[in-house]
Amino acid sequence: MRRRAVLFLSAGSLLAGCSVGPNFQPDRMKLPPGFTETAEEHPATPEEIAHTDKEMTEWWSSFNDPVLTKLVEAAIKGNYDLQIAGQRILSERAMRDKAASAWYPQVDANAGGGDVRYSLNIDNWPLRPGNPANRPEASMLTYGMSATWEIDVFGRIRRSVEAQEHAVEASVEGRRALLMTLLSELANDYMLLRVTQLQIQIATNNIRVAQDSLDLTNRLYAEGLGNTLQIAQAQAELDAQIAAREPLKTRVSQVAHAISVLVGEMPGTLEEELKIVKPLPVVPAFPATMPSIVIANRPDIRMAERNYAVATAQIGVAVSDLYPHFVIPLNFNPNASAMYQLFQANAMSWQFLMMASLPLIHGGKYTSAVRAAQAEAEAARLNYRQTVLTGFREVEDAMAAWHDDIEYQEQLHKAAEDSSLASERARKLYAAGLIGFLDVLTTERTTLNAQNAEALSRLERLRDAVNLYTAIGAGWRGVPLTSSALPVSLETQNIWARALKQ
Template sequence: MLAGCTVGPNFQPDRMKVPAGFKEAAEEKPATPEQIARTDKEMTEWWASFNDPILTRLVEDAIKGNYDLQEAGQRILAERALRDKAASAWYPQMDANAGGGDVRYSINIDNWPLRPGNPANQPEASMLTYGMSATWEIDVFGRIRRAVEAHERSVETSIEGRRALLMMLLSELANDYMLLRVTQLQIQIATDNIKVAKDSFDLANRLYLEGVGNTLQTAQAQAELDSQIAAREPLKTHVSQISHAISVLTGKMPGELEDELKVVRPLPKVPEFPATMPSIVIANRPDIRAAEKQYAMATAEVGVAVADLYPHFVIPLNFNPNASAMYQAFQANAMSWQFLMMASLPLMHGGKYTATIRAAQAAAEASRLHYRQTVLNGFKEVEDAMAAWHDDIEYAEQLHKASEDSALARDRARRLYAAGLIGFLDVLTAERTTLDAQNHEALSRLERLRDAVNLYTAIGAGWRGVALTSSSLPVSLQTQNAWAQAFQQ
């Protein structure tokens, strides 16, 4: 009956009209059950699709050890405690008291009545008192229910916030790992080019000794060799810095994983494009889920504001005997108590309550609009990630072809220079072109890997199946007093 008296609007999800699928998905035919099962698994553990055991282990370490993630978990526990605190208003609030001592009253007041038990009207008296007080608010119009509902939505919002943090953490970790492997590939490319530059220097020096070359060519060859050696050093520094970043993301000290990560491994495998991609997958995004929870919380807060316009019903209970001697404290004459039914209704407050309602309504509408904008941004990020995935395939293939062609041109230039048919400048140009092409190809492979990570992040994959780790300070009710255990204060 009381629930039927709850005032304020009930939350209704805002249903936007969205397309059935993504434009950039380009699904040519329906997916098979096997493909659907594979896609569903990738929604849970997308990092496993790269077939890199080191990456998989780093992800597991980050989920267990990242301190930002653990901090977010503690904020969820704090929000749950605040919800329980709000829910405690449903129950009677009861306190006990006891005391005693000497008191003195003023007698400089005309017609001061004689106090019971003190016929001489002496200013001093001894007093012993004990008793209890209680109050119970009857939640007729749902003010407490709406407050608890708002706190419950706040808990759900904090859960989605942790999921969003988890997704960003895994995305950053995966991108750092991909960058680490590509940087190691660039170091290998630089090392190979140093060897090529050393061979070119030896060739220029040999031709000079044979009287075919000149000192300019040997100086150019030496400068090119020095440049190639110098260009490799910043890459080594970058590898160390990325290793430090990965260590911190997994909850370890910088440098703790450096020795392991510096071991050169092949680039992770680029996974296949998801076989099926209906637009409903965007509902997995924690930011969209959090925006909807915030809208629900703002709607509940409108109900709290509306309930303040209605009467508040409170049952106060006070039992407070007092006497001057211990043997008198439990006599009938020492008894003092009150048991009432109180109701209060706001009459005139200059528009304070109606202004609060208008503010709550505006905040709820702002939350609804924010939810819609979050959905649009989510669709944009997914479409962008899909477009990059498809376009970068051809981009990487063309750069691979350019790298092979430039390496062929470099080899031919060296042979022509050895035969005296071209100058050494042509050899330098060919070597630099080859180096640029190889580095661009390596970076294109990094983009292909990042495209996959960004797509999985955009569709909200990776947080399902990761449970909240509950950790707290070593304080429990079992170690507290008996009253805390008995009455769950």
């Protein structure tokens, strides 16, 4: 028996080096050296490159807003979606270990006893010691051990483990992608909050102006220079300005609620703190250098490549089913009718074999699985390429918006200043009786629209920066995986889990 066991194990080790199916090869796309929308006019200096790398790591700090930085840190620690993604990584790692366990012998122990009865209606029923044919009942005691060991000759287990390892990597990139989305949403909400507060200030100023206009109209009417129509128009304008401010207050509350949830708090927890009006964050400078290779930082592209690796390994798993499977089963099950007989030599029963199975006729079941795995791998490769193209488009779009919105905001700022000046002059002319009140209303509404448009353009400038940093895959580096687990220790639940590696 020893000789046979050595033979089986030696044969297994010699054959275990073969893995069927293709090995993963990254799909290298030809990338342009840079982006077409970049503003680089000269090669970046080492200092500029180092500054850009720092911005990529913690891009939110480039807005010079301590409140935003504090919120980002709170979201990284407290966001529940991010913690869920972390648990999925831990789950994938455990599944990888589960797949790897197939490399080792699977051993189980058993013991039992009870009464059995054999049928007398079967011809030539084999008589058992101590159990004559006229006594079909018997007591049985048994104990033993069963084991099985699959020799991974054609790499089915290796390919399964390889696929699971790539799945772990994909889940890591998935968490990074979620982190980027979280930070982008948080920053955009925060910018919207501050710009809405600016719009409330604009609305409050316009209410004051409308109140001044109403007071002026009443005074002119008292002096015999106005009429009740003008008073009604001024009162209606004041009421409209007061009403326009209320939805802005609602938006501030709603955005504050959204930010609270993003950082893992109940809605309203941060409302009082966020309602304190702060200046708008500073728009950071455009990155000093932007080579196209920066696209490799995007977690969605990295995840798509890992998914392609998973699908490639699954081809090997499917192909291995076309080849023989080699298993070494071991069974040791002594049995007897009495306890004193259970450990005698005559009670011994064991089995040690080398089993091989080869699929013969299955109606195309296994070849179809191979074709399906190949198609899935090709789809994953094409999805990787599409993800790269989408990433480039998003970066180019973000760059174009960044550059175009600079001039757009400048023009709106000039329009707001000119409108304010026209509104002030119109009120003076009306007070002098040189123009009608309708002209005053027209200039005031133009001023309000221009100021709101300028505020929204400032919001777009801030969002352009956030979108560019997100598009180039910045913000996930340097953020470690936070591990958490339920307060249940496996070792305290099962003595065998503490004594043996199961």
